[in-house]
Amino acid sequence: MRPRIHRITAVRLYFIPVQTRVPLKFGPETLTSVTCARVALKVADEHGAEAEGWGETPLSVQWVWPSSLPYQPRHQALKEFTKALAPLWMQLEAQGDPLEIGHQFQEQCLRSVWTRFNAALTPGAEPMPWLAALVCSSPFDLALHDAFGKLVERPVYETYGPEFLESDLGRFLEPAAGAAVDFHGRYPTEFLERNPPRQLRAWHLVGGLDLLEPAELTGREPDDGHPVVLTDWIDRDGLKCLKVKLRGNDSAWDYSRLARVGDIALAKGVEWLSADFNCTVQEPEYVNDILDRLEVERPRIFEKILYVEQPFPYELESHRIDVHSVSRRKPLFLDESAHDWRLVRLGRELGWTGVALKTCKTQTGAILSACWAKTHGMSLMVQDLTNPMLAQIPHVLLAAQVGTIMGVETNSMQFYPAASAPEARVHPGLYQRRAGNVELSSIRGPGFGYRVEEIRRELPGAVIGLGERT
Numbered sequence: 001m002r003p004r005i006h007r008i009t010a011v012r013l014y015f016i017p018v019q020t021r022v023p024l025k026f027g028p029e030t031l032t033s034v035t036c037a038r039v040a041l042k043v044a045d046e047h048g049a050e051a052e053g054w055g056e057t058p059l060s061v062q063w064v065w066p067s068s069l070p071y072q073p074r075h076q077a078l079k080e081f082t083k084a085l086a087p088l089w090m091q092l093e094a095q096g097d098p099l100e101i102g103h104q105f106q107e108q109c110l111r112s113v114w115t116r117f118n119a120a121l122t123p124g125a126e127p128m129p130w131l132a133a134l135v136c137s138s139p140f141d142l143a144l145h146d147a148f149g150k151l152v153e154r155p156v157y158e159t160y161g162p163e164f165l166e167s168d169l170g171r172f173l174e175p176a177a178g179a180a181v182d183f184h185g186r187y188p189t190e191f192l193e194r195n196p197p198r199q200l201r202a203w204h205l206v207g208g209l210d211l212l213e214p215a216e217l218t219g220r221e222p223d224d225g226h227p228v229v230l231t232d233w234i235d236r237d238g239l240k241c242l243k244v245k246l247r248g249n250d251s252a253w254d255y256s257r258l259a260r261v262g263d264i265a266l267a268k269g270v271e272w273l274s275a276d277f278n279c280t281v282q283e284p285e286y287v288n289d290i291l292d293r294l295e296v297e298r299p300r301i302f303e304k305i306l307y308v309e310q311p312f313p314y315e316l317e318s319h320r321i322d323v324h325s326v327s328r329r330k331p332l333f334l335d336e337s338a339h340d341w342r343l344v345r346l347g348r349e350l351g352w353t354g355v356a357l358k359t360c361k362t363q364t365g366a367i368l369s370a371c372w373a374k375t376h377g378m379s380l381m382v383q384d385l386t387n388p389m390l391a392q393i394p395h396v397l398l399a400a401q402v403g404t405i406m407g408v409e410t411n412s413m414q415f416y417p418a419a420s421a422p423e424a425r426v427h428p429g430l431y432q433r434r435a436g437n438v439e440l441s442s443i444r445g446p447g448f449g450y451r452v453e454e455i456r457r458e459l460p461g462a463v464i465g466l467g468e469r470t
Contacts (some may be wrong), residue, residue, distance in 0.1 A: 002164060003045060003152045010042035010467030011086045011140070014459050015079060018058075018388060020415045021222045025208035025245060026062040026278065031415075035075065036056045036389060037082050037136070038459070040091065041143035042467070043151060047405055050125050053147025054452055055139035056390040057360045062251055063336070063385065064132040064315070068278070069233060077128055080375075081117055082136040086464040088113060089140050096146045096166050097159070098208050099188075102364030103172055106340075110137050129340060131314065131326035133288055134361045135385075141362040142394055142448075149447035156394075156448055157196075157401045160188035160367065173372050181375050191371045195399040198441045201407025202433040203274070205384070206261055213264070224415055230264060232413070234367040240436035241270040241306075248280030248311060255290050261300030262294075272406060273304045275291055277311035279336055284326050291329045298410060306406060307381070309356060310335040316343050316350075324351035331405070340365050354379040354405065357385075361395045370402045379405045387458075388412040388419040395450050396440055410438055422457040 016036040020294045020378045024031040038056040061071060070075040090107055095099045148421055152164060161167070168182035210216065211229040221228045227236050244261050246254040258275060265273055272317040281287060287308060294302040308330045316337040326332050333354035343356050355373045357380060359365045366455040368379060382399035385391070392412060399408035411433055412420060424431035429439025443449035 002097070002166060004100065004166070004339070005043045005101060005144075005148060005151070005453065006046040006095055007044055008039075008041060008089055008092060009044050009050060012040040012088050012462040013086050013464040013465075014038040015345065016389070016460065016463050018416050018419045020414060021224060021226065021321055021417070022228065023207075023209050024205075024386065026066070027418060028280075029062040029066065029071075029211065030369075031060070031386075032035065033043050034060055034386070035079065037139045037140040038390065038393065041147055043144070043147045045151060049151065051147050051150035051448055053143040053145065054390055054450055055144075055146060055394075057135055057140025057142070058137045058385050058391060059135060060360075062245060064135045065351045066127055069126055072258060073110055073256060078132055078136055081114075081128065081133065082139075084113060084117070085110070085137055086187060086466060090466045092148050094415060098141075098148045099160070099172075099364055102141045102168055102362060103368070104143055105141070106134075106137065106362060106364060110134075129314070131336060131361070134339060136233075138362045141335040141364055142359060145363045146447035146450070153446045155280065155446060156363075157189075157192060158194055160192070161319050162358040169338065169368075169371055172368050173341055176348060176376055179376060182390055183371075183375070186284070186371075188367050188371050191374045193403045198400075199437045199439055200396060200399055201241055201436055202237070202438045203384075203407060203409035203411075204233060204237070204239045204433070205241045205409065205411040208245045208247065208412050212260055221325055224418075230261070230436045232268065234264070237433040238268075239346070239433065240268055241274075241407060242272070243274045243276055246275060246277045248277040249285070250251050251286060255293060257382065258290065259298055259301060262298060262304065265304060266300060272306040273301070274307050274309055275305055276309040279310050279312065279314050281311035282313075284321065287326050288329060291326075305330055305355060306335050307331040309333045309377075309383070312337075316346055320346075320350060322350055326353045327353045331379060332383055333379075338369060341369045344369050344373055344378070345376075347424050348376060348378060352378075354381065356381045356383040357398060357402065358383055358385060359391075359398055360385045363394060363398075366398055372378045372400075381405055382408045384411050386412050388416055388425050390450055390452075392420065392423070393427070393443060393450055396430060396438060397448060398442065400440055407440070407457060422455050425456070426451050426454045
């Protein structure tokens with residue numbers, strides 16, 4: 001008989017505030033602080049044995065809910081929604097493995113409470129996006145997977161085969177129309193790396209407000225021992241991969257920015273660039289014109305562009321833009337639009353060729369999307385949500401385990417390095433980049449291998465504590 005989760009016995013939710021050392025620009029908005037939601041979730045098997053798992057996700061308001069609304073009401077809505085989820089996990093009657101339970105919660109409970117949450121808003125108020133609901137749910141989902149791994153005393157990624165899963169992928173996934181694919185009898189372990197790397201190439205984020213060269217310094221920058229300008233970051237961390245944030249509504253600026261960063265990349269021995277247009281582009285021609293101009297005028301920079309990320313609006317179903325012309329030029333990756341495998345399937349029909357996975361859309365969703373995408377010949381990346389502290393660990397593990405087109409994006413050390421100091425003492429290679437890489441060798445043990453008992457972090461009081469004294 002397979003081991004299974006019989007019930008969830010306790011849930012604790014913490015909110016940890018983090019301030020950035022330098023601003024991070026998201027399209028038309030700028031991030032200067034973030035609240036990280038951290039969850040401890042305890043499960044029991046049918047014999048009463050218990051294990052506690054942990055999950056953490058930044059509630060990145062500007063990313064999940066782009067809007068002209070003020071920041072604070074959106075921020076408060078995300079916190080209130082996250083708090084509302086805690087008792088629902090405690091009340092959950094589902095039993096089995098974390099993939100089954102996580103899928104059931106997302107498909108039924110989460111969607112229902114999200115619908116009710118938006119229905120209760122003042123008439124005419126802007127509804128909270130589904131992407132925001134996924135992010136609020138993800139620390140609970142991550143904690144569920146971690147707890148199960150600890151319950152069975154295995155690393156999380158060893159629990160995704162028939163020894164531990166009650167259902168195969170045919171329970172969750174359907175193939176694309178006309179595809180000669182059958183998910184029945186197949187499990188996620190089939191789609192994982194047999195020998196996952198213990199070191200990954202690190203992608204550095206070049207934000208829209210980031211300084212590129214020393215001549216741009218004003219004297220008002222932070223003096224905290226960390227680099228400020230791009231050239232210094234490249235020199236200190238040996239960076240080989242740069243992700244360039246663009247505006248998506250100013251082609252002259254976007255072209256100039258890619259060219260300037262590209263020149264620095266050529267001079268500094270950077271191997272790869274990616275272009276992130278922040279979901280603001282309305283027509284494929286906008287991206288095509290920039291790429292075509294680069295190919296003609298700056299061919300060496302054009303060759304360094306490994307892929308293009310999510311130029312077009314978030315909601316794929318209401319913005320069904322045919323993007324085949326873009327993906328014929330460069331691999332084109334879904335990010336914000338890839339909420340689940342069904343939208344990945346729609347994206348593939350429209351011409352997208354890759355998927356940027358994120359643990360902040362739930363571990364359950366990331367695993368299922370990865371399996372669907374790989375089965376249908378789509379490439380994978382794992383993108384950052386500027387993950388500090390515990391959030392960094394499942395993030396880099398996902399990249400190592402599913403196999404990406406190149407490494408992993410990781411940038412919390414750029415924007416709030418001090419936030420992860422307690423975790424960095426246990427996992428030094430995860431919170432710094434050396435020779436262009438992050439190092440995963442410190443991750444070990446059951447679950448996600450956090451080694452929480454070794455991390456000396458003082459948590460604030462739990463905002464929700466259910467099932468036990470807090």
